[in-house]
Amino acid sequence: MAGLVPETMQKVTHAVLGPREGDKLKDLAHDTKDMTPKDRLTTDYGVKQSTADDWLKAVSPDQAGPLLLEDPFGRERIMRFDHERIPERVVHARGSGAFGKFKVFESIEDLTFAPVLTDTTRETPVFVRFSTVLGSRGSADTVRDVRGFAVKFYTQEGNWDIIGNDIPVFFIQDAIKFPDVIHAGKPEPHNEVPQAQSAHNNFWDFQFNHTESTHMFMWTMSDRAIPRSFRMMQGFGVNTYTLINSKGERHFVKFTFTPELGVHSLVWDEALKLAGQDPDFHRKDLWEAIANGVSPKWRFGIQVLPEADEHKFDFDILDATKVWPEDLVPTRYIGELELNCNPDEFFTQVEQAAFCTSHVVPGIGFSDDPLLQGRNFSYFDTQISRLGVNFQELPVNRPVCPVLNFNRDGALRHTITRGTVNYWPNRYEACPPASREEGAYVEYPQKVAGIKARMRSDKFKDHFSQAQLFYNSMSPVEKLHIHNAFAFELDHCEDPVVYGRMVQRLADIDLGLAQAVADKVGGDVPREGRPNHGRRAPALSQHEFPGIKPTIASRRIAILVADGYDQAAFAAAYAAASAALAVPLVIGTNRRKVTAADGAGSTQPHHHLEGFRSTMVDALFVPGGAQSAATLARNGRALHWIREAFGHLKTIGATGEAVELVQNAIGLPTVAVSDSAEVRESYGVVTLKELRPESLREAVAIAKGATGFMEKFFYGISQHRCWERELAGLNNQV
């Protein structure tokens, strides 16, 4: 991480990674060690070692000689190293996580008696792990894929896990199909290609053969599958759970986390490049934001249905391939999740984190959702092969409330339970089961009647209505991106059967989409499509998110400079960006001190143009200064930076002599904005020709308010990307 972020980040040492408060963090402290210069190196069995450099040898007079197998220190080090790896997760292997807290601000005791959802004075510690699905542990962060969003609530009543995704639906309806959908998506069996990609024959072959996947693959071809940041994604529990209140009434519920920063995505070309240029992009982004004190937050929402309404809809509410459209079942936001503490050690706290859908607390229950029921078996089972039967004793997994029972032994058991009995009932009445009043989990007395059969309800058979609903709800830009995504993915399928059939399938959603994709990737162009019901659900579009306040906090702004740059403009932009909690990054032609025009100042670049790339920032600012602008204009990489940022729809700001540089690079003049003759703007490129302040204070004032330059520039950044640029077809410069 060193060198990634300026000053603020450098404060972060290996021992100080964020605030250390809260029950779970105190609990982890028992197992946490620091290493200081005062400590001495020991073996695992506690004996101090004299060296970590030389294996014990039989040394001859010329000082050469064979290693002695008897060296316990040498053997221990190699033997421990040989066994460092554990199996990676069979899916969601690539991920990262952080600790934080959860609070409800509105009690829902009308729906549940679980204190985690009713006690507004309580702060529940959490651990959250974000992930991709298909790639292996070392794969790139920015690939097109579903993102996992797994939350472990360490409640006083036991651990509660919501293991969700950033997409509210799933590929399959019944858990028995899980091995097939994952095998089809993972690298193909004959050559283990491709890594972390759905763009291959087997994935799309599966999708065609399972019409139930249609809704989900529309989501994965949308921008949801290439998030800008873990901090800018929604999290959905996907499955239908239940809430039980103290009157014994049961409601169906879906859980949602909605980010305060809004839902934002990369553009595809950027995601592709980042996978090579910075494969840890999301991991670093999360870490950096938390380390800089910009804690990501999500509003926690529920969609609730009384039991009596179960059959009132034209879809089955237990079908995980369906959303509950918000116009039918609005989301009620009742709490907040905040992540404010980076892990101390990745392996012990993130890699060893184990989530189980079957882990719920009293007041929360399951439904007959056939995907959820299968998951309830799978997660526990997989932890046993990945971490061993005592996985729940690992520090990150163990609850903050007492754990006492007659489960014993197994590999790597840690807990030492005193006493002469290990069964119930016993003659001492030690450790009896709890009563309902004492807080025991008591199953809801659900009536069950029927026959044994392998079947699903008829409503599970509608596989297209919601796929159409999703597509209809997209903005024109989102539709364009979906079209481009299919064009990319199916182009990577070499088998004409696969892409030929898939373009026909698209006609079940939208004939125009199917025809446009067929035109690009080959196959017969469909002539007829399934009738489209024309309904929309605006909340499905990430461009139509209500209630998100525009902010540039935590956004990276690159400032391009060379010798002779305009110090006033530079300092104004730097100061204003820092004040707004953005991350200004100075980029030079090399990482050596750069001197301002007239010796007015100097700056030390954080990175140079070749080492860092425009893909890694959210916006670009080029201050004036004749010499600086001229140097950058002669530098191909600098021009590429400007063109690429423009192509990726990023807000670009320029002042003084850099205005011409930017305009020439992108071939687009900027036009005057109505409220000021000085500030000009065109398609998210904001320029200010004259910035000649007497002092830094004046520069900041000019930049912030007087002429509105910085205001316009920052507003553009807060809008994430300039979509008009893409709609006008101006972005083909990358």
Ligand code: HDD
């Ligand atoms: Fe799963 C991991 C999300 C269906 C079986 N899943 C896993 C993780 C997430 C999800 C976020 C990573 C957890 C972590 O960070 O450790 N999975 C989902 C969602 C699903 C879903 C949202 C649909 C609603 N999963 C699903 C099914 C099955 C599994 C139907 C099997 C029947 N999932 C697993 C697993 C994993 C897993 C094999 C691998 C690692 C792990 O559990 O701990 O058991």
